[in-house]
Amino acid sequence: METLRFTYSGGLPVGNQAAATLVGVxxxxxxxxxxxxxxxxxxxEVEVITAAIGFGTIWQSVLDDFFxxxxxxxxxxxxxxxxxxxxVVSLRLDQAIASFLAGPQ
Amino acid sequence: xxxxxxxxxxAEDKAARLTRAxxxxxxxxxxxxxxxxxxxxxxxxxxxxxxxxxxxxxxxxLARSLAALDPEKIHDLHMVQSVLxxxxxxxxxxxxxxxxxxxxxSGPQSLRLASLLAEGRITIGAIHTYLELFGRYFVDLTPxxxxxxxxxxxxxxxxxxxxxxxxxxxxxxATAFKRGIVIAQVNQQLETLPRVDIxxxxxxxxxxxxxxxxxxxxxxxxxxxISEIQVLMAMMAIxxxxxxxxxxxxxxxxxxDTAAIELLLPTFAAELGLKGKICRHWALNxxxxxIPAIEAGFVDSVHSxxxxxxxxNYIRARPDIFFTGPDGGMRSNRALCQAAGHYACDMFxxxxxxxxxxxxxxxxxxxxxxxxxxxxNMGADARGRRHxxxxxxxxxxxxxxGRNLIPRGQKLVVQMVETFREHMQPAFVERLDAWELxxxxxxxxxxxxxxxxxxSHILTxxxxxxxxxxxxxxxxxxxxxxxxxxxxxxxxxDRLMVENLRDRGIIRRPEDLGIxxxxxxxDLLAARSVKDLVRASGGLYDPPKRFRNW
Numbered sequence: 001m002e003t004l005r006f007t008y009s010g011g012l013p014v015g016n017q018a019a020a021t022l023v024g025v026x027x028x029x030x031x032x033x034x035x036x037x038x039x040x041x042x043x044x045e046v047e048v049i050t051a052a053i054g055f056g057t058i059w060q061s062v063l064d065d066f067f068x069x070x071x072x073x074x075x076x077x078x079x080x081x082x083x084x085x086x087x088v089v090s091l092r093l094d095q096a097i098a099s100f101l102a103g104p105q
Numbered sequence: 106x107x108x109x110x111x112x113x114x115x116a117e118d119k120a121a122r123l124t125r126a127x128x129x130x131x132x133x134x135x136x137x138x139x140x141x142x143x144x145x146x147x148x149x150x151x152x153x154x155x156x157x158x159x160x161x162x163x164x165x166x167l168a169r170s171l172a173a174l175d176p177e178k179i180h181d182l183h184m185v186q187s188v189l190x191x192x193x194x195x196x197x198x199x200x201x202x203x204x205x206x207x208x209x210x211s212g213p214q215s216l217r218l219a220s221l222l223a224e225g226r227i228t229i230g231a232i233h234t235y236l237e238l239f240g241r242y243f244v245d246l247t248p249x250x251x252x253x254x255x256x257x258x259x260x261x262x263x264x265x266x267x268x269x270x271x272x273x274x275x276x277x278x279a280t281a282f283k284r285g286i287v288i289a290q291v292n293q294q295l296e297t298l299p300r301v302d303i304x305x306x307x308x309x310x311x312x313x314x315x316x317x318x319x320x321x322x323x324x325x326x327x328x329x330x331i332s333e334i335q336v337l338m339a340m341m342a343i344x345x346x347x348x349x350x351x352x353x354x355x356x357x358x359x360x361x362d363t364a365a366i367e368l369l370l371p372t373f374a375a376e377l378g379l380k381g382k383i384c385r386h387w388a389l390n391x392x393x394x395x396i397p398a399i400e401a402g403f404v405d406s407v408h409s410x411x412x413x414x415x416x417x418n419y420i421r422a423r424p425d426i427f428f429t430g431p432d433g434g435m436r437s438n439r440a441l442c443q444a445a446g447h448y449a450c451d452m453f454x455x456x457x458x459x460x461x462x463x464x465x466x467x468x469x470x471x472x473x474x475x476x477x478x479x480x481x482n483m484g485a486d487a488r489g490r491r492h493x494x495x496x497x498x499x500x501x502x503x504x505x506x507g508r509n510l511i512p513r514g515q516k517l518v519v520q521m522v523e524t525f526r527e528h529m530q531p532a533f534v535e536r537l538d539a540w541e542l543x544x545x546x547x548x549x550x551x552x553x554x555x556x557x558x559x560x561s562h563i564l565t566x567x568x569x570x571x572x573x574x575x576x577x578x579x580x581x582x583x584x585x586x587x588x589x590x591x592x593x594x595x596x597x598x599d600r601l602m603v604e605n606l607r608d609r610g611i612i613r614r615p616e617d618l619g620i621x622x623x624x625x626x627x628d629l630l631a632a633r634s635v636k637d638l639v640r641a642s643g644g645l646y647d648p649p650k651r652f653r654n655w
Contacts, residue, residue: 029332029527052529058591085525086591087334087566095623 004048004056006063011044011073017103023096031081033092035100038076050081062086066093115284122147122286123309133262133305135288135312140170143310145178147286148250153183154203155248155280159271159439160188160210160478161321161411164254166290166314168193171252176201183207185246187235187272187439188478189214190321198227207246208476209233215473222474222546232474232552234481236443239272242279251280251287254318255311257298258291262305265298268412268420268435269320273303275440281307292317299432322414322649324390326364328632334523334566337615337625339365342454342521343374345569345618346562347383350496350517354386356446356483358455362521364394366454371401371631388446388483391416391427391435393648397631397641399426409435410442410479415652419645439479446483451496452517453483454564457554458526459534462582462594464557464572466520467539474546477554484555486516500561503573515573518555519562524590531592532565533585557581563588567595568614575611587612 020036038045046063077096084092111117129135129143148154156171157164172193182203189195189211197203198221207230211218221227233241242248253273255264266273280287288310289303343366346352357363370384384398385405391413398404408428412420412435420427420435429435446453457466468475490497497514504515522532539551563570563585570584580602587603589595606612615622632638635652 055529061591061596083529085334085523085529087523087525088332091333091337091566091622091625098623 002050002053002056004050004059006046006048006060008044008046008063008067009042011042011067011071011075013073014075014101018100019103021096021100023099024092026080026082028082029084029088031079031084031089031092033096034078035096036076036078037074040074040076042073044072044075044077046077046079048079048081050079050083052081052083058086062089066090069094070097072097119284119286126310130310133309133311135310137166137312137315140167140312141173143288144170145174147288148174148179148182150179151181151183152249153185153246155242155251155276156184156186156194157251157253157272157276158186158188158190158194159269159411160190160212161323162254162269162271163191163319164252164290165191165193165319166312166316167252167254167288171202172196172200174202180204185238185242185248187238188212189218191319195221204228205230207231207233207238207241209235209238210476210478212475215475219472219474219546229474232476234477235439235479236447236482239275239440242275247283247285248276248280249285251276251285253277253287253289255289255291255303257293257295258289258311258313259295259298259305262308262311263298263301264289264291264303264308264311265295265300266302266436267299268417268437270302270437271411271439274438277303277307286310288312290314290318299434300430302436320414322652324359324392324413325415325648325652326361326392326394327635327652328364328368328394328630328637329634331361331365331368331627331630333625333627335362335365336369336627336629337620337622338362338521338523338564338566339369340373340620340625340629341569341615341618342366342519342564343369343379343383344377344620345613346452346454346517346519346564347374348377348379350452350499352383352452352496352517354450354494355384355452355454356388356450357392358453358480360456362456363454364392365630367392367394367398368630368632370398370403372629374403375401388442388450390437391420393635393638393646394632396638396646399423400641401631408442408445409437410439411437414649415647418647419642422645443479443482446479447485448487448490450483450516451494452519454519454521455480455484456521458532459537459539460520460522460532460563460585461534461537461557462585463578464520464560464563464581464585465537465553466555466560467537467552468554469537469539469542469552471538471541471545474542477552480554484518485559486518490514490516500573503571507576515561516559517561518559519564520555520560521564524565524567524588524592524595531594533589533592533594535594565590568612568617571611571613574609580606580611584611
């Protein structure tokens with residue numbers, strides 16, 4: 001296992017309706033993503049625990065693009081990865097943010 | 106005075122061999138236990154032998170018998186066969202019974218083939234496509250003896266090859282009409298055959314094998330294993346290529362990517378109003394995944410290279426769609442379906458293992474000699490094609506726009522890959538492993554499955570690159586990098602140039618196609634399990650045991 005941490009700043013705050021959201025599953029080739037509001041002085045913090053070691057630069061690129069797409073502040077994202085491809089990671093992140101912003105159903 | 110040439114030496118040679126075989130046969134019939142003796146009576150060292158090994162049906166009993174010959178008596182055979190699938194296919198080289206090989210595909214035996222080559226126990230003449238090898242059966246690789254496989258024979262020696270006819274007619278024709286010897290293993294002798302696929306006077310010996318021949322269900326894809334990314338890619342294929350080019354005549358590869366497309370026809374494509382406008386005629390094995398599209402009325406016809414286990418009754422019940430005989434059962438034919446796929450289809454779409462910066466693609470990996478099969482003939486522009494269709498004309502226009510060239514069409518050849526395969530193996534590379542394989546195996550050329558010049562589109566989860574519209578090598582390279590995701594090749598893109606290519610429609614992202622990525626869920630699949638496929642067939646599809654989990 002490898003733990004990777006990324007911090008982004010300059011994002012926009014999210015509305016009040018957003019509630020902690022969990023998407024995905026912990027299964028081979030897949031991942032689980034938890035999105036939570038937290039006071040982080042405007043930062044967006046991402047913690048990745050991954051079974052695949054040595055892909056830090058790819059995670060950096062995937063998350064850079066993710067932040068460029070959504071740019072959120074005061075958000076903590078926790079990822080449990082079991083060898084998902086970047087395509088799956090991006091799709092799950094977009095799904096997670098979409099349901100997070102939609103708020104409790 | 107010069108001696109008169111004997112113009113009939115092949116027939117005399119055949120007669121002499123048949124005389125030697127006489128003690129082991131009663132008419133054309135030979136007992137299974139006499140097979141080794143029969144082969145030793147008929148074969149001579151150095152003979153060119155075709156052992157029927159297709160990618161599905163295997164003359165497995167004859168393969169075992171051939172591998173049991175005494176190499177003191179029979180050695181240095183030259184094997185000409187389309188597929189090396191069984192261990193016995195290589196045992197005959199290991200035992201010194203054969204020494205030379207011309208073939209097309211060796212998927213299951215590719216590792217062992219490479220090591221036998223490295224040990225110098227096998228000499229490879231060439232690796233072919235199916236059509237190329239079949240062509241050579243009639244030119245310079247005509248078999249002296251062919252060992253083929255049929256389902257049934259009758260007393261006269263007529264053969265019924267049934268749904269899995271595959272290569273048999275081609276092999277038998279090349280052999281019988283050049284006075285070679287044809288030996289067939291059959292599962293059973295019947296009083297009356299359902300139909301005659303091979304007439305008795307083209308067959309010299311028939312042997313009822315101790316067990317039915319092996320058939321591999323190679324084309325069954327369990328919908329349960331299709332991922333959301335594959336659904337997304339299938340949506341892009343349908344909207345960005347099938348609909349845009351009005352693709353009506355096509356061939357699909359064997360993988361889950363294209364199975365996802367088949368399963369999206371009755372749902373996503375139908376919602377787009379594409380029924381009757383795309384995917385009407387197929388050169389395709391009877392894929393179980395196509396059942397929902399057939400049932401939804403998308404499909405007018407399917408001609409097949411081979412059959413697929415479990416599809417027999419479904420095919421019988423849908424004679425308007427499939428090519429079936431007067432007995433009601435399907436007849437496949439690999440050579441004719443390959444010709445159909447090459448000349449009569451407007452599109453090939455399939456997956457691959459590696460794509461380089463010029464769009465060349467290869468399934469070769471170091472230490473394995475897997476060969477080509479039919480993909481290069483499906484995935485190549487048919488330079489001899491002369492008839493027009495909307496898809497072919499549009500592709501030709503795009504490739505030729507702004508160039509001072511006489512108008513002509515072009516085949517759509519689509520490579521559909523996820524940017525990373527399992528275990529984070531990148532599908533995009535600077536240099537194909539094929540180069541290294543060629544060097545280590547002493548090949549004259551790197552084994553390229555589909556040449557970049559024939560590829561029209563590359564489709565990944567990131568988007569579609571239309572290579573027809575690229576005008577320079579640099580544009581082409583950036584178009585490929587622009588859909589290569591987070592692979593090193595993708596990360597090495599020139600972002601400005603890729604954005605420019607996107608503005609010009611050379612690269613199209615899901616959002617450019619009006620596809621919402623979040624809609625890409627398995628709910629879009631018309632069948633989500635093998636059981637769903639059985640249900641869609643009205644209970645006619647009878648999947649092999651390994652695909653049943655209920």
